[in-house]
Amino acid sequence: MKLIPTILCGGAGSRLWPVSRELHPKPFIRLGDGQSLLQKAWLRGAALPDVVETLTVTNRELFFKTEDEYREVADIVGGKDLTNRFILEPFGRNTAPAIAAATLQVAATQGEDACLLVLAADHLIADQAAFAQAVSKAMQLAAQGRLVTFGIQPDMPETGYGYIEVDLDSPVPFVGGPAGESAGFPVARFVEKPDLEKALEYLASGRHLWNSGMFCFQAGTMLREMQQHCPEILAASRACLEQSRTAEGKSFSQVDLDATAFKLVPDDSIDYAVMEKSSNVAVVPCSIGWSDIGSWTALGALTAPDARGNRIEGEVTLHDVSNCCIHSNQRMVGAVGVNDLIIIDTPDAVLIADRSRAQDVKHIYARLKAEGHKTYRLHSTVHRPWGTYTVLEEGRHFKIKRIEVKPGASISLQMHHHRSEHWVVVSGMARVVNGQQELFVNTNESTYIPAGHKHRLENPGLLNLVMIEVQSGEYLGEDDIVRFDDVYGRS
Structure with a gap:
C-alpha cells in the first residue's frame, strides 16, 4: 500500500x-x-x-x-x-x-x-x-x-x-x-x-x-x-x-x-x-x-538546565538567577536576581513573562494583531522566494536594508512610485536592469535607481549576493510596488 x-x-x-x-x-x-x-x-x-x-x-x-x-x-x-x-x-x-x-x-x-x-x-x-x-x-x-x-x-x-x-x-x-x-x-x-x-x-x-x-x-x-x-x-x-x-x-x-x-x-x-x-x-x-511544543516552557524543556535550573540559548550572563528560560540568538542578555521568568529576545521585540503564565503569551500576539503592529506578522529579517531582506534602520523618509539573493535567483521586474533606491554590492556580483540599462555591479560598486524607473536585481553567480539598499522618499511601504514580470507568480 x-x-x-x-x-x-x-x-x-x-x-x-x-x-x-x-x-x-x-x-x-x-x-x-x-x-x-x-x-x-x-x-x-x-x-x-x-x-x-x-x-x-x-x-x-x-x-x-x-x-x-x-x-x-x-x-x-x-x-x-x-x-x-x-x-x-x-x-x-x-x-x-x-x-x-x-x-x-x-x-x-x-x-x-x-x-x-x-x-x-x-x-x-x-x-x-x-x-x-x-x-x-x-x-x-x-x-x-x-x-x-x-x-x-x-x-x-x-x-x-x-x-x-x-x-x-x-x-x-x-x-x-x-x-x-x-x-x-x-x-x-x-x-x-x-x-x-x-x-x-x-x-x-x-x-x-x-x-x-x-x-x-x-x-x-x-x-x-x-x-x-x-x-x-x-x-x-x-x-x-x-x-x-x-x-x-x-x-x-x-x-x-x-x-x-x-x-x-x-x-x-x-x-x-x-x-x-x-x-x-x-x-x-x-x-x-x-x-506539541505548545509554550516557551515546553520548548525550553528541550534544553538541558544549568545548576540553578536555567535553560539558556544564546549569549547570556547571569547573577543570582534561577529557573528561568532565556533565549537570544543575536544580542547579549544579562539578568540579575530574578527567578521563574521567560525572557525571549529578538532583534525587534522582547518578551518577558512569568513561567507560570506561559500559555498567556497568545494574548500579546492577539493584541498586536488587532492593533496591526508589524511584529505579529514579520521579523526584521523577511524571507522572499529569491532570498531575504533585513531592515537595519529606518526613519522619516529613509530605510536601510541588507539584501541577500540566492544563486540564480532574481527579484521581479518592478517599479516604485514614491521611493528611489541606492544599491551597494558588498559580496558577490549583481546583474541589474536599471531603466533602459542592463549592467553588472561588482563588489564595492553601486547603482542608483530613481523613483519611477523599472528595475530588476539578479544573482548570476554561484554564491549568495549580499548588498545594502538605501531607500529614500516620501513613502517607503512594501506595498509601493508595481510588478511587470515575476517568475514566482506574484501579482
Whole structure:
C-alpha cells in the first residue's frame, strides 16, 4: 500500500511569540540541532518505508520558504527519489478543508487505496523507531477500512490536550507482531480538554489517551466518511480543486487553490467534521516522545538546565538567577536576581513573562494583531522566494536594508512610485536592469535607481549576493510596488 506523508503546515504559533510570527510560524522555529520542526516532520515521514512522495498543505506565502526548508535536509534521505507535492492555501481554513483537498488530490494521483499519514508540522517526536512501528500498525487498521488516530500514553494530568477514550475490550490484533500484541482499539469517544479533576480521573482510568492530531487512512475511506458526515466540505473542496491552477516539475507538483472558491469551503476541524461523528475510528496507543511544543516552557524543556535550573540559548550572563528560560540568538542578555521568568529576545521585540503564565503569551500576539503592529506578522529579517531582506534602520523618509539573493535567483521586474533606491554590492556580483540599462555591479560598486524607473536585481553567480539598499522618499511601504514580470507568480 502506498504511503503519502501529508504535512499540515500553518497556524500562527501565537504562544511562541516573538520568535513565531504569522509569516514565520512555529514550524519554522529552529531547535538546538539546527533543524526546524517542519524539517523534522518532513524527515520523519520521508524516512518511512513505501514512501515515494510527500504532500504538504500550507499557505501560499510560505511555499518558497517551505521548499527551502526541505531542500536543506533532502540529502539526509538521499537514497530516496521523492516527489514533493504541495497544496497552497490562499488563507487558513482549518484542518477539515486541508485534509479534504489533500485526500481528493491523493485519490486522483495515487488512487483511493493510497494511504495518507497526516502529520502536524509543528510537533516533535523523539523516538523514530517507535513512531515507525505505530505507523505500521495504523496502516494495517487503515487497510481494514478504518480511520486511524494516534493516541499518546499520558504521563501527567494534562489539561491543555483533548483526550481519546479507548474501548480496551475490543483490541484489533497486530498481524505479524508479537503474539497477543494489538494494532489498536476502537475509539469509544473523543473528550474535550478537561479540568484538573477530570484529567486526574482520565489518567487513573488507563482508558484515556492524549489526542495527538495525527491520522492515517486510505483516501477512499476518508472520502466516503466525508460524504456521510460533512458533504458540504467535500463538495466545496472538490469544486475548489477543479478551479485551481496546477504546476508540475521534475520532482514537485503544486496546486494553487483558487481564493474565490476556497472561501466557499466551510471552516471546520477534522475532529468535529468527521472523527467525532464516525463510528469507524480506531486508535493506536503509542509512546513516541511526542510533544506539541505548545509554550516557551515546553520548548525550553528541550534544553538541558544549568545548576540553578536555567535553560539558556544564546549569549547570556547571569547573577543570582534561577529557573528561568532565556533565549537570544543575536544580542547579549544579562539578568540579575530574578527567578521563574521567560525572557525571549529578538532583534525587534522582547518578551518577558512569568513561567507560570506561559500559555498567556497568545494574548500579546492577539493584541498586536488587532492593533496591526508589524511584529505579529514579520521579523526584521523577511524571507522572499529569491532570498531575504533585513531592515537595519529606518526613519522619516529613509530605510536601510541588507539584501541577500540566492544563486540564480532574481527579484521581479518592478517599479516604485514614491521611493528611489541606492544599491551597494558588498559580496558577490549583481546583474541589474536599471531603466533602459542592463549592467553588472561588482563588489564595492553601486547603482542608483530613481523613483519611477523599472528595475530588476539578479544573482548570476554561484554564491549568495549580499548588498545594502538605501531607500529614500516620501513613502517607503512594501506595498509601493508595481510588478511587470515575476517568475514566482506574484501579482
